[in-house]
Amino acid sequence: MIYITRRERFCAAHKLYREDWSQEQNEAVFGYCSNPNWHGHNYELFVTVKGQINPETGFVIDLKVMKNIIRTYVISKMDHKNVNLDVDFMRGKMASTEVMAKEIFHQLKPHFERYNVTLHCVRLQETENNSVEYFGE
Template identity: 85%
Template sequence: MIYITRRERFCAAHKLHREEWSAQKNEAVFGYCSNPNWHGHNYELYVTVKGEVNPETGFVIDLKIMKSIINTYVIDKLDHKNINLDVDFMQGKMASTEVIAIEIFHQLKPHFEQHNVLLHSVRLHETENNSVEYFGN
Protein backbone atom coordinates (compact mmCIF):
# COMPACT_ATOMS: atom_id res chain seq x y z
CA MET A 1 0.00 0.00 0.00
CA ILE A 2 1.27 3.45 -0.92
CA TYR A 3 -0.04 6.90 -0.03
CA ILE A 4 -0.16 9.95 -2.30
CA THR A 5 -0.96 13.48 -1.13
CA ARG A 6 -2.01 16.42 -3.26
CA ARG A 7 -2.17 20.02 -2.03
CA GLU A 8 -4.71 22.51 -3.30
CA ARG A 9 -5.52 26.02 -2.11
CA PHE A 10 -8.65 28.10 -1.86
CA CYS A 11 -9.75 31.41 -0.36
CA ALA A 12 -13.10 31.62 1.37
CA ALA A 13 -15.07 33.58 3.95
CA HIS A 14 -17.09 32.23 6.85
CA LYS A 15 -18.30 33.02 10.31
CA LEU A 16 -18.96 30.88 13.32
CA HIS A 17 -22.32 31.51 14.87
CA ARG A 18 -25.53 29.87 15.98
CA GLU A 19 -28.73 31.55 14.90
CA GLU A 20 -30.50 30.60 18.12
CA TRP A 21 -27.86 32.37 20.24
CA SER A 22 -27.65 36.08 20.96
CA ALA A 23 -24.88 38.16 19.42
CA GLN A 24 -23.30 38.38 22.88
CA LYS A 25 -23.24 34.61 23.37
CA ASN A 26 -21.86 34.03 19.85
CA GLU A 27 -19.09 36.53 20.56
CA ALA A 28 -18.36 34.98 23.95
CA VAL A 29 -18.03 31.49 22.43
CA PHE A 30 -16.55 32.22 18.99
CA GLY A 31 -14.77 35.55 19.51
CA TYR A 32 -13.86 37.50 16.39
CA CYS A 33 -14.80 34.44 14.30
CA SER A 34 -18.45 35.42 14.90
CA ASN A 35 -17.98 38.80 13.18
CA PRO A 36 -21.35 39.60 11.55
CA ASN A 37 -19.44 40.87 8.50
CA TRP A 38 -17.62 37.52 8.06
CA HIS A 39 -13.89 36.94 7.84
CA GLY A 40 -11.72 34.99 5.42
CA HIS A 41 -8.82 32.59 5.18
CA ASN A 42 -6.35 31.38 2.59
CA TYR A 43 -6.87 27.66 3.13
CA GLU A 44 -4.50 24.87 2.18
CA LEU A 45 -6.08 21.47 1.60
CA TYR A 46 -4.06 18.25 1.63
CA VAL A 47 -5.83 15.18 0.28
CA THR A 48 -4.18 11.77 0.80
CA VAL A 49 -5.29 8.62 -1.00
CA LYS A 50 -3.93 5.11 -0.71
CA GLY A 51 -3.85 2.02 -2.84
CA GLU A 52 -1.72 -0.41 -4.75
CA VAL A 53 0.55 0.63 -7.60
CA ASN A 54 -0.80 -0.37 -11.00
CA PRO A 55 2.04 -2.38 -12.59
CA GLU A 56 1.16 -1.08 -16.06
CA THR A 57 1.22 2.64 -15.23
CA GLY A 58 3.29 2.79 -12.06
CA PHE A 59 0.51 4.93 -10.54
CA VAL A 60 -1.87 4.49 -7.65
CA ILE A 61 -3.97 7.13 -9.41
CA ASP A 62 -3.10 9.48 -12.24
CA LEU A 63 -2.42 12.82 -10.52
CA LYS A 64 -4.36 14.64 -13.26
CA ILE A 65 -7.42 12.62 -12.24
CA MET A 66 -6.77 13.30 -8.55
CA LYS A 67 -6.49 17.04 -9.25
CA SER A 68 -9.69 16.98 -11.30
CA ILE A 69 -11.67 15.21 -8.57
CA ILE A 70 -10.50 17.64 -5.86
CA ASN A 71 -11.14 20.71 -8.00
CA THR A 72 -14.53 19.60 -9.33
CA TYR A 73 -16.07 18.46 -6.06
CA VAL A 74 -14.37 20.80 -3.56
CA ILE A 75 -12.20 23.69 -4.77
CA ASP A 76 -14.60 24.97 -7.44
CA LYS A 77 -17.37 25.02 -4.82
CA LEU A 78 -15.31 26.75 -2.08
CA ASP A 79 -12.87 29.11 -3.77
CA HIS A 80 -13.80 32.78 -3.34
CA LYS A 81 -17.12 31.82 -1.78
CA ASN A 82 -18.89 32.40 1.50
CA ILE A 83 -18.85 28.94 3.10
CA ASN A 84 -21.97 29.62 5.18
CA LEU A 85 -24.05 30.91 2.27
CA ASP A 86 -22.69 29.64 -1.05
CA VAL A 87 -21.43 26.09 -0.54
CA ASP A 88 -24.03 23.38 -1.10
CA PHE A 89 -22.40 20.74 1.08
CA MET A 90 -22.07 23.16 4.01
CA GLN A 91 -25.70 24.30 4.12
CA GLY A 92 -27.06 24.15 7.67
CA LYS A 93 -23.70 23.13 9.15
CA MET A 94 -21.28 24.99 11.44
CA ALA A 95 -18.52 26.37 9.23
CA SER A 96 -15.68 25.43 11.60
CA THR A 97 -12.48 24.07 10.12
CA GLU A 98 -13.28 20.70 11.69
CA VAL A 99 -16.69 20.45 10.03
CA ILE A 100 -15.38 21.76 6.70
CA ALA A 101 -12.70 19.03 6.68
CA ILE A 102 -15.26 16.32 7.49
CA GLU A 103 -17.59 17.49 4.73
CA ILE A 104 -14.75 17.71 2.20
CA PHE A 105 -13.87 14.10 3.04
CA HIS A 106 -17.47 13.03 2.41
CA GLN A 107 -17.54 14.93 -0.88
CA LEU A 108 -14.37 13.27 -2.18
CA LYS A 109 -14.60 9.70 -0.90
CA PRO A 110 -16.99 8.19 -3.49
CA HIS A 111 -15.15 9.77 -6.41
CA PHE A 112 -11.83 8.23 -5.44
CA GLU A 113 -13.47 4.85 -4.86
CA GLN A 114 -14.62 4.95 -8.50
CA HIS A 115 -10.92 4.97 -9.40
CA ASN A 116 -10.08 2.03 -7.12
CA VAL A 117 -8.24 4.09 -4.50
CA LEU A 118 -9.22 4.81 -0.92
CA LEU A 119 -9.40 8.29 0.56
CA HIS A 120 -7.06 8.11 3.55
CA SER A 121 -7.31 11.63 4.98
CA VAL A 122 -8.11 15.27 4.47
CA ARG A 123 -5.94 17.87 6.21
CA LEU A 124 -7.14 21.45 6.13
CA HIS A 125 -4.93 24.36 7.15
CA GLU A 126 -6.96 27.42 8.10
CA THR A 127 -3.88 29.43 9.05
CA GLU A 128 -0.18 28.68 9.14
CA ASN A 129 -0.62 27.69 12.79
CA ASN A 130 -4.00 25.91 12.77
CA SER A 131 -5.01 22.79 10.91
CA VAL A 132 -7.26 19.76 11.30
CA GLU A 133 -6.97 16.28 9.85
CA TYR A 134 -9.83 13.85 9.29
CA PHE A 135 -9.47 10.14 8.52
CA GLY A 136 -13.14 9.29 8.02
CA ASN A 137 -15.21 6.98 10.14
Protein backbone atom coordinates in the same frame (compact mmCIF):
# COMPACT_ATOMS: atom_id res chain seq x y z
CA MET B 1 0.10 0.11 0.39
CA ILE B 2 1.22 3.47 -1.02
CA TYR B 3 -0.09 6.86 0.12
CA ILE B 4 -0.12 9.88 -2.19
CA THR B 5 -1.09 13.44 -1.27
CA ARG B 6 -2.25 16.35 -3.40
CA ARG B 7 -2.32 19.95 -2.15
CA GLU B 8 -4.84 22.48 -3.39
CA ARG B 9 -5.57 26.00 -2.19
CA PHE B 10 -8.68 28.09 -1.93
CA CYS B 11 -9.80 31.36 -0.35
CA ALA B 12 -13.14 31.51 1.43
CA ALA B 13 -15.09 33.58 3.91
CA HIS B 14 -17.09 32.23 6.83
CA LYS B 15 -18.27 33.01 10.30
CA LEU B 16 -18.85 30.88 13.34
CA TYR B 17 -22.20 31.55 14.92
CA ARG B 18 -25.40 29.95 16.07
CA GLU B 19 -28.63 31.59 15.04
CA ASP B 20 -30.28 30.43 18.27
CA TRP B 21 -27.72 32.40 20.33
CA SER B 22 -27.48 36.13 20.90
CA GLN B 23 -24.64 38.07 19.27
CA GLU B 24 -23.11 38.45 22.74
CA GLN B 25 -23.11 34.70 23.34
CA ASN B 26 -21.67 34.05 19.87
CA GLU B 27 -18.89 36.57 20.55
CA ALA B 28 -18.20 35.02 23.96
CA VAL B 29 -17.76 31.55 22.44
CA PHE B 30 -16.38 32.26 18.95
CA GLY B 31 -14.67 35.65 19.43
CA TYR B 32 -13.79 37.56 16.26
CA CYS B 33 -14.74 34.48 14.22
CA SER B 34 -18.37 35.43 14.81
CA ASN B 35 -17.93 38.83 13.14
CA PRO B 36 -21.33 39.69 11.59
CA ASN B 37 -19.48 40.88 8.46
CA TRP B 38 -17.61 37.56 8.04
CA HIS B 39 -13.88 36.92 7.85
CA GLY B 40 -11.75 34.84 5.51
CA HIS B 41 -8.82 32.49 5.20
CA ASN B 42 -6.41 31.29 2.57
CA TYR B 43 -6.94 27.56 3.07
CA GLU B 44 -4.61 24.75 2.08
CA LEU B 45 -6.27 21.40 1.47
CA PHE B 46 -4.21 18.21 1.55
CA VAL B 47 -5.96 15.12 0.23
CA THR B 48 -4.30 11.73 0.75
CA VAL B 49 -5.38 8.53 -0.98
CA LYS B 50 -3.97 5.06 -0.61
CA GLY B 51 -3.81 2.03 -2.83
CA GLN B 52 -1.64 -0.34 -4.77
CA ILE B 53 0.71 0.69 -7.55
CA ASN B 54 -0.67 -0.14 -10.98
CA PRO B 55 2.11 -2.21 -12.60
CA GLU B 56 1.26 -0.84 -16.06
CA THR B 57 1.46 2.87 -15.14
CA GLY B 58 3.51 2.93 -11.95
CA PHE B 59 0.78 5.11 -10.42
CA VAL B 60 -1.52 4.67 -7.45
CA ILE B 61 -3.70 7.23 -9.22
CA ASP B 62 -2.94 9.62 -12.05
CA LEU B 63 -2.33 12.97 -10.33
CA LYS B 64 -4.24 14.77 -13.08
CA VAL B 65 -7.29 12.69 -12.18
CA MET B 66 -6.77 13.42 -8.48
CA LYS B 67 -6.45 17.15 -9.20
CA ASN B 68 -9.63 17.14 -11.30
CA ILE B 69 -11.65 15.33 -8.62
CA ILE B 70 -10.57 17.78 -5.91
CA ARG B 71 -11.10 20.84 -8.07
CA THR B 72 -14.50 19.68 -9.38
CA TYR B 73 -16.07 18.57 -6.12
CA VAL B 74 -14.45 20.95 -3.62
CA ILE B 75 -12.36 23.83 -4.95
CA SER B 76 -14.89 25.02 -7.55
CA LYS B 77 -17.55 25.06 -4.84
CA MET B 78 -15.49 26.80 -2.14
CA ASP B 79 -12.93 29.09 -3.75
CA HIS B 80 -13.83 32.77 -3.30
CA LYS B 81 -17.15 31.78 -1.76
CA ASN B 82 -18.92 32.32 1.53
CA VAL B 83 -18.89 28.89 3.19
CA ASN B 84 -22.03 29.64 5.22
CA LEU B 85 -24.08 30.90 2.28
CA ASP B 86 -22.67 29.57 -1.00
CA VAL B 87 -21.38 26.03 -0.43
CA ASP B 88 -24.10 23.44 -0.99
CA PHE B 89 -22.55 20.70 1.15
CA MET B 90 -22.06 23.11 4.09
CA ARG B 91 -25.61 24.48 4.11
CA GLY B 92 -27.07 24.38 7.62
CA LYS B 93 -23.80 23.25 9.22
CA MET B 94 -21.34 25.05 11.49
CA ALA B 95 -18.59 26.42 9.24
CA SER B 96 -15.74 25.40 11.55
CA THR B 97 -12.58 23.96 10.06
CA GLU B 98 -13.41 20.65 11.73
CA VAL B 99 -16.83 20.39 10.08
CA MET B 100 -15.46 21.62 6.76
CA ALA B 101 -12.75 18.91 6.74
CA LYS B 102 -15.34 16.22 7.50
CA GLU B 103 -17.73 17.41 4.80
CA ILE B 104 -14.92 17.73 2.23
CA PHE B 105 -13.92 14.14 2.98
CA HIS B 106 -17.48 12.94 2.34
CA GLN B 107 -17.66 14.96 -0.90
CA LEU B 108 -14.51 13.34 -2.24
CA LYS B 109 -14.71 9.75 -1.01
CA PRO B 110 -17.04 8.24 -3.64
CA HIS B 111 -15.16 9.82 -6.53
CA PHE B 112 -11.86 8.18 -5.59
CA GLU B 113 -13.46 4.77 -5.14
CA ARG B 114 -14.14 4.71 -8.89
CA TYR B 115 -10.37 4.68 -9.42
CA ASN B 116 -9.69 1.78 -7.04
CA VAL B 117 -8.06 3.97 -4.40
CA THR B 118 -9.23 4.73 -0.89
CA LEU B 119 -9.48 8.24 0.48
CA HIS B 120 -7.19 8.06 3.52
CA CYS B 121 -7.50 11.56 4.98
CA VAL B 122 -8.20 15.19 4.40
CA ARG B 123 -6.12 17.86 6.12
CA LEU B 124 -7.47 21.38 6.00
CA GLN B 125 -5.03 24.08 7.04
CA GLU B 126 -6.80 27.28 8.06
CA THR B 127 -3.75 29.27 9.16
CA GLU B 128 -0.05 28.52 9.38
CA ASN B 129 -0.67 27.44 12.98
CA ASN B 130 -4.05 25.65 12.74
CA SER B 131 -5.08 22.61 10.76
CA VAL B 132 -7.54 19.74 11.06
CA GLU B 133 -7.19 16.14 9.84
CA TYR B 134 -10.15 13.86 9.20
CA PHE B 135 -9.82 10.15 8.46
CA GLY B 136 -13.46 9.31 7.87
CA GLU B 137 -14.08 7.82 11.27
